[in-house]
Amino acid sequence: MSDRTVFFISDGTGITAETMGNSILAQFAIKPRHIRRPFIDSVDKAYQVVREINATGVREGKRPIVFITMANDDVMPILKTCDGKVFDVIQTFVAPLEEEFNMKSNHRVGRFSDPSQDTGYNERIEAINFALEHDDGQSSRSLDAADVVLVGVSRCGKTPTSLYLAMQHGIKAANVPLIPEDFDRGFLPTMLKPYKKKCFGLTIDPQRLSQIRNERRPGSKYASLENCRFEVNQAEAMMRREGIDWLSSTHKSIEEIATTILRDIRPDRLVY
Incomplete structure (x- = not known):
């Protein structure tokens, strides 16, 4: 099965989204097309990706799978309006951990945000x-x-x-x-x-x-x-x-x- 597209979207490199997404997809006997869209860190870029996701869904006749790691609060709501099946990789874990630790996360963008x-x-x-x-x-x-x-x-x-x-x-x-x-x-x-x-x-x-x-x-x-x-x-x-x-x-x-x-x-x- 290769007539399905999976998007990995992030305001950082997208490596985390792709790694976690691929780990989950490995549980299924499918070989979808992969598209990584890194550095989606503005409203304009978000709308552009939404259009790409929606067009892909229309072309394939199946809604794309979308894995997202996003720290930008302005961009995330836009991405969630797409016609794909969206999985918010970070928020799935961050929200429960914020409650467990009784503290807010720092919403840092990416693993390598400050290598120095x-x-x-x-x-x-x-x-x-x-x-x-x-x-x-x-x-x-x-x-x-x-x-x-x-x-x-x-x-x-x-x-x-x-x-x-x-x-x-x-x-x-x-x-x-x-x-x-x-x-x-x-x-x-x-x-x-x-x-x-x-x-x-x-x-x-x-x-x-x-x-x-x-x-x-x-x-x-x-x-x-x-x-x-x-x-x-x-x-x-x-x-x-x-x-x-x-x-x-x-x-x-x-x-x-x-x-x-x-x-x-x-x-x-x-x-x-």
Whole structure:
């Protein structure tokens, strides 16, 4: 089902509306069209979005689903006049919490409204820079500052996981590939020896790995199923010998992988 449109509207980035909305939509076997409309922070912009929502409903013959995160009290009433099914994501939770806490919320616009005052934001930026510098074993400099070092064969998901950990959790994640030369030697890359306790492994189903690699280098030995089986088996055997915990990325989302790593390597980051 793809003949239904979902709008994510916010006077900020819209990331919160989209994240929460997608979490709810994941409970249904549908694949709607997604439209994010960020920075709707004026009456004129609100009326423009209302017209877009209404026109979409007429065109599709079904009212759009609309997830809204809005701190602007002038804009919200206008958006609620649209012909879509509106879900006020923030107010659903804010009003009961105001009553529970016996205080008014600050109606702050967006998670990143004042990054200069947000320690967590600065930590995320530092972690992103760290992940980029230490991607794919590019640098061994300052590995002692890493929260986690991801290891595994090429194209098993180390880079996206490193960046997700940095962007979402401020985790300094390096990643180092395990390559045929490592398997010939029979031990981890030398740069990892002092940091083995920080290592966490990723593996992947060889057939899936072959598909991914063929998209990059079709028909190559690197992408062949036989070679992928060899590398995966060797990497898993090496991690087992070295006592490195690992999991398969084949059927897990980046969010699931990252949460498992946090639980095992940095459980303190799950409490803040």
